């Protein structure tokens with residue numbers, strides 16, 4: 001008989017020492033394990049925040065972010081938000097992905113992000129609307145587009161609307177096309193978005 | 203069905219906010235997320251549990267649940283999981299296992315070594331038994347290695363059924379008469395029980411994919427089947443499940459997902475491996491961050 005039954009599936013040795021201490025370990029695997037042991041523990045936010053700030057290894061950074069996502073309260077969002085401003089594209093992308101996983105908790109943070117003084121932050125923030133409930137995403141992005149001076153930020157918002165927008169977005173899109181008539185790519189992107197949105201709904 | 207009045211199980215009113223609070227609770231515990239559109243599914247099960255526990259209101263039931271009195275959480279989870287499955291589901295992956303994956307794995311292992319395969323979630327056992335049957339029928343090297351198969355699920359009721367190994371015709375629809383004849387015996391009610399040797403060769407355990415503590419007890423699997431559960435999860439839970447599974451695999455080990463699931467959209471931890479029969483995901487041999 002080739003099939004055998006294991007005595008017990010676990011071969012694990014419960015790692016000793018506190019996860020708090022292990023978050024400082026020089027060994028990346030220990031930090032990875034420690035971050036994972038904190039998943040969902042709201043009182044671990046400060047420790048995770050400190051660990052995230054100094055973590056060089058992407059895999060471990062992501063595990064820390066996952067722990068924060070599982071906590072998912074305003075405090076954990078506060079920790080993640082500043083990484084949208086990172087100079088490192090990998091870090092920015094990881095932060096976006098983490099925040100996208102919290103579509104409900106992120107909602108109250110959206111208006112300030114979408115009116116941030118930095119156009120890069122506004123642009124990235126449009127991505128956060130992608131997983132939000134459609135009518136809410138539409139409302140937030142339309143508010144942005146109505147006032148947004150930067151064509152690239154509008155384009156990013158339109159891209160998201162193309163995927164999740166509702167019919168309520170159509171008047172805003174029309175006005176945007178008129179406003180940016182001299183920026184050739186925008187009216188085109190808008191016409192695609194409008195036909196997608198109205199096509200899907202009728 | 204009579205659901206009018208007088209101690210009926212449909213008497214309790216549950217408000218939208220209560221359903222929402224309940225869904226949040228269920229989500230935190232299991233990773234399963236149900237949208238408002240599933241309201242019917244949720245209400246039905248919730249009302250049944252309220253009645254079964256003799257609670258007089260949602261409030262009362264919810265506090266029972268939160269203190270885990272009478273292991274109500276287990277009953278609740280059991281009533282919310284969707285266990286339906288059948289033998290040789292997504293057969294192309296089983297073919298991939300014997301045509302490609304295991305040969306690659308044993309190329310790094312001496313004959314006589316132990317290979318560990320995990321079916322999580324295993325539901326009522328069809329998947330781990332299918333793996334066992336398929337190996338015996340289709341892998342020429344099967345006698346050269348010790349093969350350990352573990353089946354795990356969050357649902358204890360499903361696990362009990364798995365250990366018992368009794369199936370109706372629907373579950374067996376993909377199996378040939380020959381295989382049924384050789385590995386099953388007829389039992390009452392027109393059902394079939396899988397043979398004792400097979401039943402004894404598989405270990406069934408309870409595990410929650412998104413519970414890191416649960417998952418830490420499992421290590422060193424060469425191959426994991428994690429099919430048709432991630433679709434019930436939202437992004438955050440899928441991500442956590444991916445990290446948990448990563449830890450359970452040996453470096454170089456493989457994970458097979460259901461056909462509508464893709465790890466690439468979930469986590470960068472794994473490498474995509476394309477084989478003639480299936481796309482699977484591999485934990486890299488060495489991690490450089």
Ligand SMILES: C[S@@+](CC[C@H](N)C(=O)[O-])C[C@H]1O[C@@H](n2cnc3c(N)ncnc32)[C@H](O)[C@@H]1O
Pocket residue numbers: 231232233234283284285286287288291322323324325326329354355356357360409410411412428429430431460
């Ligand atoms: C449709 S079955 C899939 C069974 C089998 N893998 C297949 O593909 O046929 C889904 C199973 O996932 C289990 N499940 C749901 N949430 C889970 C969790 N958090 N951890 C482990 N199992 C879970 C359910 O109990 C159910 O048995």
